[in-house]
Ligand SMILES: [Zn+2]
C-alpha cells in the first residue's frame with residue numbers, strides 16, 4: 333500500500349493562494365465548496381498542479397485544513413460531491429469504506445447475491461445468516477454445528 337498515493341509536498345504561500353482561489357466558498361461554511369479549477373474528467377474530482385505533478389483537490393484541501401497527509405487513506409465525501417473540497421465534508425476512509433459508502437448511497441451496482449448455498453438450500457432472508465457483509469446459509473450452519481456436536485460426543 334505504501335507509496336500508492338503521492339505524498340503531498342509542503343505548499344508555498346503562492347500555491348496555497350492559487351489553490352484557494354479555485355475554491356468556490358460562496359455558499360458558506362456548511363455548503364459544498366466546489367472546485368472551479370481543472371478536473372481529471374468532466375464529472376470527476378478536481379486536480380491541482382504542484383511542481384510537475386497533479387494532486388487531487390480534495391486531498392489537498394484535507395491536507396491544508398488538517399495539516400495531515402491522507403497518505404494511503406482515501407479522502408471520501410460525506411456529501412457525495414466529487415468536486416467538493418470543503419474539509420467539513422471530507423473524511424478519511426479505506427477503499428472498502430468507500431465501496432460500502434457507495435453501496436449505502438446506491439451508487440455501486442449491487443453484487444448479484446447467490447440464491448442457493450452449495451448444498452442447494454434456498455437463501456431466503458429467513459435462511460440467511462448475516463455477519464458483517466458475509467452471508468451464509470443457516471441450514472448449513474445448523475448441519476455443521478450438529479456435526480461438530482456429534483464429533484465431540
Ligand atoms: Zn460537500
Ligand SMILES: [Zn+2]
Nearest residue numbers: 449453469472
Ligand atoms: Zn445450505
